[in-house]
Amino acid sequence: MTDKGGIGAQQYQIPPPKTQGAATGGQQLSATATQFVDKIDPFSKRGTSKRRRRLVNSSRYHPDSEPELTQLQLIKDAPATEQSGLVIQKLQQCQKIFDFYDPVAQLKSKEIKRAALNELIDHITTVKGAITELIYPEVIKMVSKNIFRVLPPSDNSEFDPEEDEPTLELVYELFLRFLESPDFQATVGKKYIDQRFVLNLLDLFDSEDPRERDFLKTVLHRIYGKFLGLRAFIRKQINNMFLSFVFETDSFNGVGELLEILGSIINGFALPLKQEHKVFLVKVLLPLHKPRCLSLYHAQCSKNFSLLIASYNSLKKDSTLTPQVFDALLKFWPRTCSAKE
Known part of the structure; x- marks a missing residue:
């Protein structure tokens, strides 16, 4: 945890928790209960109670x-x-x-x-x-x-695995x-797994539960692989979610998981690259270096994030994009990590 008081913040003593009176419902707390009260973050508990x-x-x-x-x-x-x-x-x-x-x-x-x-x-x-x-x-x-x-709004408290x-x-x-069953038929499934279903799935990527996001990542990857008619739609919606995250909300829990999906998708791009794929790299992927919360998802998926860019260069998909990649990194990286400047 960082010191939220900032440089030069004054030191002060936190008063001990009350063990009797109105704050405890008129009951005298035991020694064990008193120790437990010491560990309670009232703001976190209040948020959890509301939820x-x-x-x-x-x-x-x-x-x-x-x-x-x-x-x-x-x-x-x-x-x-x-x-x-x-x-x-x-x-x-x-x-x-x-x-x-x-x-x-x-x-x-x-x-x-x-x-x-x-x-x-x-x-x-x-x-x-x-x-x-x-x-x-x-x-x-x-x-x-x-x-x-x-999804409930974030109350800035630590995720409780028992919430769901x-x-x-x-x-x-x-x-x-x-x-994943060998009996599954995409021709039948497409009647029920449509664009609306996919949109609802994508909304859930903002879940605070990393276990749920991991399931969603695998589910969306399977849908992308089995339903050819949904592929362009899925890519477009992920693009929209990233643009909203970078330029509007600056807050989204599922960036890392979506980047992992895109790592596999980009590896499958055929040559020559379509204009859509070039625009995605320059206008969507590279600006992901811009948000202040970059470290939160960059640490989670640094290997996959590097893979996305390397897919265009190391695999020789389009070497003409190299100057744009470096220009964008020099433009966005110092804004979030001055040590890299």
């Missing part, structure tokens, strides 16, 4: 007034003719979102959903022909309802197994 209140009141959650989920038969125990229908039923059950901030609410339903997701992952991975045309819309609908949401619903990771895992 939790927003989440508890979210309309996404399955209301308590509705009945609990029903335990269904195991897919492997059902006759082969009934397994596809059972898969659809379980996918529909997994569309329900539960409030995991309430540890005692709907425990049965939460466990049924978790078990169903694990079972579906195993079924899609191990059973040949498990992915039929009928389950495509149900998978996309289930994934959309679970992962697409309005515990089953979210299982949903991403199921979607990845679905996309």
Whole structure:
């Protein structure tokens, strides 16, 4: 942590936390509790409390007034003719979102959903022909309802790995197994994985959870590889996100992950380079050296970031771009790192 007081900031004593009175609800705190209070950042806790209140009141959650989920038969125990229908039923059950901030609410339903997701992952991975045309819309609908949401504003506190619903990771895992399955057909999937779906995925790259961003990176890379009709759209939207980050917001959590995706994309560019690709390098990629928060994503993906530029030069894709690369680096780098000037 850096000293936010700046040079010459005066030293002062932080008063000890109150262990009794109104600040503690009228209760006398024990010695252990007193030690715990010492470690509390009131601003961080206040922000987290506000976020939790927003989440508890979210309309996404399955209301308590509705009945609990029903335990269904195991897919492997059902006759082969009934397994596809059972898969659809379980996918529909997994569309329900539960409030995991309430540890005692709907425990049965939460466990049924978790078990169903694990079972579906195993079924899609191990059973040949498990992915039929009928389950495509149900998978996309289930994934959309679970992962697409309005991300809470950053409260400048450290990320809490327990913030998101515990089953979210299982949903991403199921979607990845679905996309990577030998049974997956892009000709069928393109009916449901469209530009709107991709836009919603890209919005999630601003998540504070690095685990979620890592899943998103892999998912988007698989979609880019399987859906040729979406490739130009994905590149264009990533360009727009970078331009907004550099020239408008100066804040975006997923820069590193998107750069890793672009590292693979650029390596696949055919010769001669299209004008679109040259413009991307000069107008979008190189200005990423400009933001003050460069170090946050440069340290994360320095190898990949260097790879992006090297793709144009080391691979001899277009050596005429070399002067523009050096001019841009000399222009932008000193603004964020004077030691390099």
